[in-house]
Amino acid sequence: MKQTLSERPNALSILGKLLVNLRSLIILVLLGVLFTILSPYFLLARNFANVGTQIASVAIGAFGMTFVITTGGIDLSIGSILALTSIFTGIFISTFHVNLGVVIAAILLMGTLMGCVNGIGVVYLKIEPLLMTLATMFIYRGVGLRLTGGRPVPINSPLFKTIFAGGVVGGIPSPVIITLAFLVLCWFLLSKSIFGYNVRAVGGNIEAARVAGINFSLSKLVTYSFMGLMAAAAGFIVSGRLAHGIPTIGETFALDCVAAVILGGTALAGGRGTIMGTIVGAMIMGILNNGMTLLGAQYYTELIVKGIVICVAVVIDNVTRRK
Amino acid sequence: MSDTVLSLRSISKSFDGVTVLEDITLDFRAGEVHAILGENGAGKSTLIKIVSGYHPPASGTILLEGKQVSFGKPKDALNAGIHTIYQELSLCPHMSVAENIIMNDVRRFGRLVPRRKAYTLAVSEALATLKQQDIDPKTSVGELSVAKRQIVEIAKAIIGSAKIIIMDEPTSSISKSDSEVLQDLILSLKGAGITVLYISHRLQEVYQIADRATVLRDGKLIGTMERADFSDDSIISMMVGRKLVNVYPKTQTPLGEVVLEVKDLTDEKGGFRDISFALRRGEILGIGGLVGAGRSELLEAIFGLRRSSKGHILLGGRKARIRNPKQAIRLGLSFITEDRKKTGLVPYFSVQENINLVNAQFLNVGGILRTSALGRIAKRYKERLNIRSRSLSQLITTLSGGNQQKVAVAKWLERDPRVILFDEPTKGIDIGAKAEIYTIMGELVLKGIAIIMVSSELPELLSVTDRILVMRQGEVVVELKSSTTSQEEIMKHATKLRN
Numbered sequence A: 001m002k003q004t005l006s007e008r009p010n011a012l013s014i015l016g017k018l019l020v021n022l023r024s025l026i027i028l029v030l031l032g033v034l035f036t037i038l039s040p041y042f043l044l045a046r047n048f049a050n051v052g053t054q055i056a057s058v059a060i061g062a063f064g065m066t067f068v069i070t071t072g073g074i075d076l077s078i079g080s081i082l083a084l085t086s087i088f089t090g091i092f093i094s095t096f097h098v099n100l101g102v103v104i105a106a107i108l109l110m111g112t113l114m115g116c117v118n119g120i121g122v123v124y125l126k127i128e129p130l131l132m133t134l135a136t137m138f139i140y141r142g143v144g145l146r147l148t149g150g151r152p153v154p155i156n157s158p159l160f161k162t163i164f165a166g167g168v169v170g171g172i173p174s175p176v177i178i179t180l181a182f183l184v185l186c187w188f189l190l191s192k193s194i195f196g197y198n199v200r201a202v203g204g205n206i207e208a209a210r211v212a213g214i215n216f217s218l219s220k221l222v223t224y225s226f227m228g229l230m231a232a233a234a235g236f237i238v239s240g241r242l243a244h245g246i247p248t249i250g251e252t253f254a255l256d257c258v259a260a261v262i263l264g265g266t267a268l269a270g271g272r273g274t275i276m277g278t279i280v281g282a283m284i285m286g287i288l289n290n291g292m293t294l295l296g297a298q299y300y301t302e303l304i305v306k307g308i309v310i311c312v313a314v315v316i317d318n319v320t321r322r323k
Numbered sequence B: 001m002s003d004t005v006l007s008l009r010s011i012s013k014s015f016d017g018v019t020v021l022e023d024i025t026l027d028f029r030a031g032e033v034h035a036i037l038g039e040n041g042a043g044k045s046t047l048i049k050i051v052s053g054y055h056p057p058a059s060g061t062i063l064l065e066g067k068q069v070s071f072g073k074p075k076d077a078l079n080a081g082i083h084t085i086y087q088e089l090s091l092c093p094h095m096s097v098a099e100n101i102i103m104n105d106v107r108r109f110g111r112l113v114p115r116r117k118a119y120t121l122a123v124s125e126a127l128a129t130l131k132q133q134d135i136d137p138k139t140s141v142g143e144l145s146v147a148k149r150q151i152v153e154i155a156k157a158i159i160g161s162a163k164i165i166i167m168d169e170p171t172s173s174i175s176k177s178d179s180e181v182l183q184d185l186i187l188s189l190k191g192a193g194i195t196v197l198y199i200s201h202r203l204q205e206v207y208q209i210a211d212r213a214t215v216l217r218d219g220k221l222i223g224t225m226e227r228a229d230f231s232d233d234s235i236i237s238m239m240v241g242r243k244l245v246n247v248y249p250k251t252q253t254p255l256g257e258v259v260l261e262v263k264d265l266t267d268e269k270g271g272f273r274d275i276s277f278a279l280r281r282g283e284i285l286g287i288g289g290l291v292g293a294g295r296s297e298l299l300e301a302i303f304g305l306r307r308s309s310k311g312h313i314l315l316g317g318r319k320a321r322i323r324n325p326k327q328a329i330r331l332g333l334s335f336i337t338e339d340r341k342k343t344g345l346v347p348y349f350s351v352q353e354n355i356n357l358v359n360a361q362f363l364n365v366g367g368i369l370r371t372s373a374l375g376r377i378a379k380r381y382k383e384r385l386n387i388r389s390r391s392l393s394q395l396i397t398t399l400s401g402g403n404q405q406k407v408a409v410a411k412w413l414e415r416d417p418r419v420i421l422f423d424e425p426t427k428g429i430d431i432g433a434k435a436e437i438y439t440i441m442g443e444l445v446l447k448g449i450a451i452i453m454v455s456s457e458l459p460e461l462l463s464v465t466d467r468i469l470v471m472r473q474g475e476v477v478v479e480l481k482s483s484t485t486s487q488e489e490i491m492k493h494a495t496k497l498r499n
Helices: A011-038 A045-070 A078-095 A100-123 A129-148 A158-166 A174-192 A194-204 A206-211 A216-242 A253-263 A275-294 A299-321 B044-051 B074-079 B097-101 B103-109 B116-129 B146-159 B176-191 B203-209 B232-240 B295-302 B325-330 B340-344 B351-355 B371-384 B401-413 B431-446 B458-464 B487-495
Strands: B004-015 B018-029 B033-037 B059-064 B067-069 B082-085 B164-168 B195-199 B212-217 B220-226 B258-267 B272-280 B284-289 B310-315 B318-320 B333-336 B419-423 B450-454 B467-472 B475-481
Touching: A011 A275, A011 A299, A045 A078, A045 A174, A045 A194, A045 A216, A045 A253, A045 A275, A078 A100, A078 A129, A078 A216, A078 A253, A100 A129, A100 A158, A100 A216, A158 A174, A158 A216, A174 A194, A174 A216, A174 A275, A194 A206, A194 A216, A194 B351, A206 A216, A206 B340, A253 A275, A253 A299, A275 A299, B004 B044, B018 B044, B018 B059, B018 B195, B018 B212, B018 B220, B033 B044, B033 B176, B033 B203, B033 B232, B044 B082, B044 B164, B044 B195, B074 B082, B082 B146, B097 B103, B097 B116, B097 B146, B103 B116, B103 B146, B116 B146, B146 B176, B176 B195, B176 B203, B176 B487, B203 B232, B212 B232, B220 B232, B258 B295, B258 B450, B272 B295, B272 B310, B272 B450, B272 B475, B284 B295, B284 B458, B284 B487, B295 B333, B295 B419, B295 B450, B325 B333, B333 B401, B340 B401, B351 B371, B351 B401, B371 B401, B401 B431, B431 B450, B431 B458, B458 B487, B467 B487, B475 B487
Parallel strands: B033 B195, B033 B212, B082 B164, B164 B195, B284 B450, B284 B467, B333 B419, B419 B450
Antiparallel strands: B004 B018, B004 B059, B059 B067, B212 B220, B258 B272, B258 B310, B310 B318, B467 B475
């Protein structure tokens, strides 16, 4: 019987596969070991809680971005969505004294709608995702700045702050708990639900998906809407910490999320993406940030190192995936 | 004439410990057309890639005009005069014909800025030697037909003063008349003393142009034969290693009632008009004709992938309005598309996920996939269609073409289709896998499923189908009974010019 070469396993290819799949985890562990050696504070539980809190918003945004990138798209507008929804959070709570539960639901809905606008542009107006979300990035940011005149809107709700920033349950900060909840939800959606299956099919080969009767327009529309919802959710964490809705916040948010997704091994071209990879990607960013700060490095240096790590990760990807 | 231009001495190659070429020793003569034959996975592509500098051989030597050479990269082979034209052409669609043709030799026309006048002249000369003056060097390659692009590739080799041109299935995606032009070109290359290594699945073409043919099987050289010894029997048995008694087994199936009726279906944009036919349970209806006759477009319209401007479709006697594939699937239609890579399979998906591409849309509870049910289905079809893969979680791209095609078929079967549309179901797969696909089709019609098969391979059309509609320039010109017609008759109807 005929056997093509790749139909047989062998030690080398298994090792290669492990390296591909665990690539981000290996980087994470190496960074962890490095910082443990370099700083006595790094391995403290308090510090871990700290890192977890710091990465929460980017991780949540990156979960949504994993879906978007897996369809072969990108969303640059989520920093603006985050800012605009946080402004409305402030307005609803401080100016109109709306019930907190209602506020949360309304803001998540607003984020979803803003994402939906992106989806409509991409799916029905056939605008490239990069261009569509570039446009809404400006629009949403502009709307936020006009509404507030560029000034922060205070969020006067201790409960809001406790839920999204200050609270601790069983020693775990609430942002970490929220992140973990979204991690489970998104992992389930991407790998176990028909929505995630279709997202991967559409990103992998949209023509084949079309012939198989998959509603690719709907899949993309839902993906961008979900991204908007996740941006609004990430906004709660940010505005909870700052106790303000700030029109200028989150300018690098979208690209930070893209970086976390790419570090997690998701292909920018679409079709291949995992939520577990993304959380590891977000943790790499967080640990890098935290470790450098502990070492007393400037923010400027941190940026340089971050850029280098992204390059290295992508190079490892390219080398190990090449056949 | 019989000077050896290129010799391979004991070439071997393995990937990840699996031998793909074993001790190949072969001479190519100057000015000959040498066909290389073999099933998919026989090692043809690897052999080409070694000759063209893509892979270094694990052992063995290559002699070019008596001197030992070793190619570290494709450019080395190019410089030595070995040009390779791959199936997926390596042209830049947005650049002009001239710019494409000089791509490998751009330095010759100026160090920093290539002189347009000089290279346009050289390109015109190259096209003139190929008697292809009607190709304007200034048009962009994207506007040319696939056949013309092949010619541009050949001109590229000519201008690079190629001694050896390797063609990997040059005619797999062009029409019959274009492939005749190409064959003439190949013969003229031969006249100019250029050696052509020719890889093709179409034996008929090989008989027409090749001087010698070498057959590979499982990485070994089985034999080289002279033109005088060419015959289907000998070549096919060398390729498959056994005498195939009946390459195309036809199952006799009693025909049932009409399941699908197409009436006056017209789509001017898709290039077909006034198509009418009826299809019965258990029947295999062939659609023959040249590439571009509107056959694939007709199938797409039936499946809801394109809107027809006139006419209608009846399913089981009832008028069916099919606006998209989802509705088509619900009505019991399936469509195995012509290009499995482009429209059939999802490359990052495993074998199992690809088998379930359609089923997943149905087998979920509140949006949650029924993973274990999907796993059972995949396992069942892997066995039923004899899909050869290590595991179901293996990536689809690691399978051979024939096994990928079986997956592309498998994904429809769980839906119990009434009608299956096959578009070139055996394109680019080896003879063994072809026979398996035919067997599957035979089993399907036995269950009462009706099949429409578009095919450009006449022997397959003749032996697999019950009836054949021949399409020409968007119209059905004749209906033939498969058991009484011939390849010549189909071809005659397919090519005759319209009055």
